Amino acid sequence: MSMTYYMDVYGCQMNVHDSEIIAGILEADGFTNVDNPELADIILLVSCAVREHAETRVLGRVCQLGGKWQDRKQGGPLLVLCGCVAQEHGQDLLDRIQKLDLVVGPDCYKDLPGLIHNSTRQALAEFREGDYTGIDAVRKRFPGAFVTIMRGCNNFCSYCIVPYVRGRERSRSADSIIEEIRDLSEKGYREITLLGQNVNSYHDLDTSFPDLLDQASDAAGSAWIRFVTSHPRDFNIETVEVMVSKDNICNHLHLPVQSGSDGILHMMNRGYTVDEYLEKIRMLRNAIPEIVLTTDIITGFPGESEEDFQKTVSLLDEIKYDNAFLFKYSERTGTSAADLCDVVPEELRLKRLNYLQEFQRGITVEKSGKLKTRILSVLVTGNAKRPDQQAARTRGNRMVILQGTDYEPGTFVDVRITRADGWTHFGEPVGAKDI
Numbered sequence: 001m002s003m004t005y006y007m008d009v010y011g012c013q014m015n016v017h018d019s020e021i022i023a024g025i026l027e028a029d030g031f032t033n034v035d036n037p038e039l040a041d042i043i044l045l046v047s048c049a050v051r052e053h054a055e056t057r058v059l060g061r062v063c064q065l066g067g068k069w070q071d072r073k074q075g076g077p078l079l080v081l082c083g084c085v086a087q088e089h090g091q092d093l094l095d096r097i098q099k100l101d102l103v104v105g106p107d108c109y110k111d112l113p114g115l116i117h118n119s120t121r122q123a124l125a126e127f128r129e130g131d132y133t134g135i136d137a138v139r140k141r142f143p144g145a146f147v148t149i150m151r152g153c154n155n156f157c158s159y160c161i162v163p164y165v166r167g168r169e170r171s172r173s174a175d176s177i178i179e180e181i182r183d184l185s186e187k188g189y190r191e192i193t194l195l196g197q198n199v200n201s202y203h204d205l206d207t208s209f210p211d212l213l214d215q216a217s218d219a220a221g222s223a224w225i226r227f228v229t230s231h232p233r234d235f236n237i238e239t240v241e242v243m244v245s246k247d248n249i250c251n252h253l254h255l256p257v258q259s260g261s262d263g264i265l266h267m268m269n270r271g272y273t274v275d276e277y278l279e280k281i282r283m284l285r286n287a288i289p290e291i292v293l294t295t296d297i298i299t300g301f302p303g304e305s306e307e308d309f310q311k312t313v314s315l316l317d318e319i320k321y322d323n324a325f326l327f328k329y330s331e332r333t334g335t336s337a338a339d340l341c342d343v344v345p346e347e348l349r350l351k352r353l354n355y356l357q358e359f360q361r362g363i364t365v366e367k368s369g370k371l372k373t374r375i376l377s378v379l380v381t382g383n384a385k386r387p388d389q390q391a392a393r394t395r396g397n398r399m400v401i402l403q404g405t406d407y408e409p410g411t412f413v414d415v416r417i418t419r420a421d422g423w424t425h426f427g428e429p430v431g432a433k434d435i
């Protein structure tokens with residue numbers, strides 16, 4: 001009988017797709033997936049280290065699962081920690097958590113079957129050159145599919161642990177990416193998202209990110225193309241020109257600004273000023289007036305004064321993002337920001353976060369409300385929470401709930417927006433489309 005595995009995943013889209021790659025590696029070796037940890041021979045947790053809260057959560061889950069079974073020799077499952085926390089702490093985790101059997105970093109997943117069969121407690125957290133091209137990922141998001149175009153990051157934003165746990169930037173070969181996209185399109189996937197920590201710095205020989213985006217659009221056929229994450233310093237007019245020239249590239253851009261204060265951006269080592277950022281937004285909106293813009297912001301970065309914070313509020317007011325992902329600063333050991341002394345107290349970080357959330361919610365509600373009665377193309381993605389409804393996404397990545405269950409996932413439908421609740425919209429279909 002084949003061995004069974006259960007997997008939980010935490011964190012970003014890169015981790016979600018890594019979990020699909022891990023599933024592909026295990027299933028190619030004969031493992032079978034189960035959706036209940038009680039039935040699993042192996043439990044894998046794919047962890048995120050970007051914020052302290054995420055790290056605490058996954059380690060709590062390791063201890064909770066480990067506490068359920070006496071010991072592996074008495075029939076308990078093999079407990080495996082993967083992902084960024086595994087890379088960050090390596091052997092130290094095995095020393096601290098006796099119930100943990102394997103610790104495996106993001107570059108070492110191909111070794112998982114061997115490590116599991118070997119069944120010796122071990123930490124494998126080394127940086128490696130290769131990527132996961134050729135692995136038949138077990139995709140869980142039909143009609144959506146992630147395609148990793150690069151791994152790692154060279155930017156060293158002062159608050160961010162990613163370069164330390166994911167290593168330096170490595171781009172995949174353009175040929176292998178285009179082949180994967182063509183294959184996904186032929187298999188019926190209708191929303192293909194190119195993934196990288198900083199997609200704009202992608203390069204493979206002469207192929208830059210705009211070149212890749214152009215080729216990806218052709219290879220995707222009728223499937224929509226998205227890409228994330230863009231870095232404001234590197235996002236450029238060439239990328240915008242490709243977005244304008246191709247119908248299937250979605251009119252959504254996630255462009256993390258992080259702060260509205262030049263002083264804080266400098267301390268964050270972000271590599272742009274507020275004016276330079278605003279200039280890119282103007283260029284983008286001139287070219288694509290209907291662009292849906294989202295961002296990330298950190299409140300309470302070390303040294304952030306009330307004046308700095310008010311500049312961030314003003315920037316939100318000026319740009320009027322369609323949605324924003326807001327976080328309070330989380331100190332990560334080993335990053336350069338962790339050495340800064342001018343720490344903003346936790347309560348103040350939270351207070352600013354709450355204020356900003358409320359402020360942005362007003363903008364999101366206002367902008368979403370303007371869509372009422374508009375007809376938009378959506379891609380039906382699957383079931384909604386209620387059994388009599390379906391979930392869909394617009395090109396701008398807005399979530400739309402459709403009444404009824406008439407459409408197969410992967411169908412493009414025109415819908416009339418009837419109302420919005422923040423970022424969630426409700427619509428009634430006015431007809432399915434061929435593309």
Ligand code: SF4
Nearest residue numbers: 153155156157160162
């Ligand atoms: S660009 Fe900055 S924030 Fe993004 S992953 Fe790289 S270091 Fe982290």
